[in-house]
Amino acid sequence: MQDIIQLKNLCTQVRRDIVRMVHAASSGHPGGSLGCVEFFVALYKEVMHHNPSNFNMDGKNEDLFFLSNGHISPVFYSVLARSGYFPVKELKTFRKLNTRLQGHPTTHEGLPGIRIASGSLGQGMSVAIGAALAKKLNGDKSTIYSLHGDGELQEGQIWEAAMYAAANKVDNYIATVDYNGRQIDGDVDKVLSLGNLKAKFEAFGFTVLENNFGNDIEKVIASLNQAKTYLGKGKPIIILMKTEMGQGVDYMMGTHKWHGSSPNDEQLQKALAQLEETLGDY
């Protein structure tokens, strides 16, 4: 394992990238991005076996990740860049004309690290299952990972996919839910309650793990590693990961207001003052 201090420093730098990117673009989704920083850093720096310097679409004998809630592209792009998939300086092109860093992730512009377009919600679990089935057909023992928003679980296709994964023993697959309890219109419980999410996924046939500390890098790594111990046991796996939307920027926390809003100049400075530049800004 890398030094925890290094990973925490990376998390802080990724948070700086996120707020600077959405500020520069005057658009984007900082809230969920900030909340999932530890997850992405854990996945790309500690958990997955992958090959950033030689990206290819098929990713044979590599672990693959699919972002289903594509609007949190800022954290995805930052961690991909800082893992070596493309130059860190390219982060400044986020959402600008002719960029590979489209508002929502896409394969269309050939950005290394992206294997499917996402943004229209609810599609990523199906795609992840397809990739998991391809791994099995190819005799490839690698693992498929995916991330989903909790609000996204209101989409019906998620439950079509969940039913399929359990019925067909897709057990080389670990899904994670960003369980921050907030969506555009407010609290998930008020917009459309998910009810007992753990019981729902258990009833669908998943091994369900809970991590109530999704912004603690050590606990995120531990829960992903725990999930890996359930691979190959005949059931798909899902982690319900509690996070704080806007984590790391005080005025973005405790509210859904920063789901899809960008900070102004003053707000940016206020955010950056809380996030030390650890590894160098892009």
Place this chain on the structure above:
Amino acid sequence: MKKYTYTEKKDTRSGFGAGLSELGKTNPNVVALCADLTGSLKMDAFEKEHPDRFFQIGIAEANMMGIAAGLTIGGKIPFTGTFANFSTGRVYDQIRQSIAYSHKNVKICASHAGLTLGEDGATHQILEDIGLMKMLPHMVVINPCDYNQTKAATIAIANYDGPVYLRFGRPTVPNFTPADQTFKIGKAVLLNEGTDVTIIATGHLVWKAIEAGEQLAAKGISAEIINIHTIKPLDNDAILKSIIKTKCVVTAEEHQMNGGLGDSVAQLLARHNPTPQEFVAVNDSFGESGTPDELMTKYGLDTVNIVNAVEAVLKRK
């Protein structure tokens, strides 16, 4: 008029099933997915021969499209199978984002297209699928005319890298194209050379265009007949070449006038060679229950409608 004969009528969906079965033997990367319509899509042979490469998805078409997109990551060539209605309108956003925009090598294979689905009625008789699919950037749209051509098309699309919509149907129709044909995506088939009018037909309307050509010949009208099995990319050169000669055109298809083959031809001609055109197509209407033949007659998709359209367009030259 060149004479066309056939020894039997067969359904185009069986051509798909035969093509898929052959692909299963020759291309280990081909996999098939079905949403609880294996028998209707004639995918049972593939399922029996390659159970490890066949995925029964259940009645969950959105999930099927996503899984198909995912299977391409790792080099598989997925063929999805369900009715045309559930292959397009029901899953348009999944196809748009996860397959078309993501440029995934998925073959969307759609049976029971159009009115000839018959008695099940308008809920299942999609007449908008060609339009929906051709609007998606870089989507290839193919609608073969008989069993042999559907089989050849099924085999051909496995060798094309990119998303394809393959449309076929339920009824038996004359199987008149050669069993050993080479299917070339985007290449029109000139069925009859003529001088007075160009008839451009696709799918089940191709045989009716041949019948119309024979009736017109008896009236002294020389019809050039083109089988457009690929609506996108359209064989612009073949159409423009014919129009220079005949100076008028009739398009014929089992689809809405809006968004169909006729639309594509009209756009081509408007840009390059404005030409009088008549449309044999469903005119802004849903279908209904009935036998395929009854419906094709009631909705104006019969041989006589092509003949009448030719006579109308000749007066506009």
